[in-house]
Amino acid sequence: MDGRAMRIETVANAPRNLGCNAQLPKLEELQAKARAANRRILDAERVGQGCVLASPAFERIARPAVDAEGRRMPALRFSDPRVMALTGALCQTLLVATGFTNKNLRVLIAGLLGGDYRPGQMTYDLRRLRLAGLICRLPHSNRYQLTSDGIRIAVFYTKIYNRLLTPLTAADQPQAPPELRQALRTFDRHVDSYIDRARLSSSAF
Numbered sequence: 001m002d003g004r005a006m007r008i009e010t011v012a013n014a015p016r017n018l019g020c021n022a023q024l025p026k027l028e029e030l031q032a033k034a035r036a037a038n039r040r041i042l043d044a045e046r047v048g049q050g051c052v053l054a055s056p057a058f059e060r061i062a063r064p065a066v067d068a069e070g071r072r073m074p075a076l077r078f079s080d081p082r083v084m085a086l087t088g089a090l091c092q093t094l095l096v097a098t099g100f101t102n103k104n105l106r107v108l109i110a111g112l113l114g115g116d117y118r119p120g121q122m123t124y125d126l127r128r129l130r131l132a133g134l135i136c137r138l139p140h141s142n143r144y145q146l147t148s149d150g151i152r153i154a155v156f157y158t159k160i161y162n163r164l165l166t167p168l169t170a171a172d173q174p175q176a177p178p179e180l181r182q183a184l185r186t187f188d189r190h191v192d193s194y195i196d197r198a199r200l201s202s203s204a205f
Contacts, residue, residue, distance in 0.1 A: 017098060037097040061132055061153055074128040084161055085112035086125055090146060090154040099143040102126060
């Protein structure tokens with residue numbers, strides 16, 4: 001964009017973070033895992049540049065459902081504080097690159113919620129993320145990884161909430177841009193006019 005690009009290079013100071021031993025025979029495996037981490041970060045950045053989500057995909061995530069095996073899939077309701085903290089934490093670049101465990105994801109979510117977030121809640125949230133196809137468990141480990149759908153949902157929820165919904169709900173506040181406050185006043189006048197014409201206001205009775 002604008003003739004500029006961001007270069008990504010993975011530096012593995014601790015090979016064990018990528019599941020490799022610090023041994024020369026493991027170099028090829030380490031390189032492969034580092035390249036895979038780069039690809040995941042690039043995929044997340046591409047999603048971030050355009051995170052339009054089709055209605056069926058949104059409804060599948062935001063409403064309770066039952067999967068092909070008859071298992072109940074709890075909803076991830078947009079704007080619910082716990083869900084927003086969950087998707088916000090999943091947008092962390094490090095999690096996209098290396099995957100995550102119950103413990104390190106729970107620390108991030110607790111920080112975003114600004115309060116208590118118990119291990120049992122984290123276990124429940126991991127289950128509903130997995131059933132919705134947003135994360136997958138890495139074989140023979142306790143680590144999870146975001147799927148392509150998981151990246152799209154996490155970025156979509158977070159960007160819409162932080163960049164659209166939150167500013168619009170504060171549109172009548174002094175810190176809001178003047179043109180936004182003016183548009184809100186215009187909208188209010190039109191709504192009041194429709195209410196009066198429908199004889200729904202208290203003055204109409």
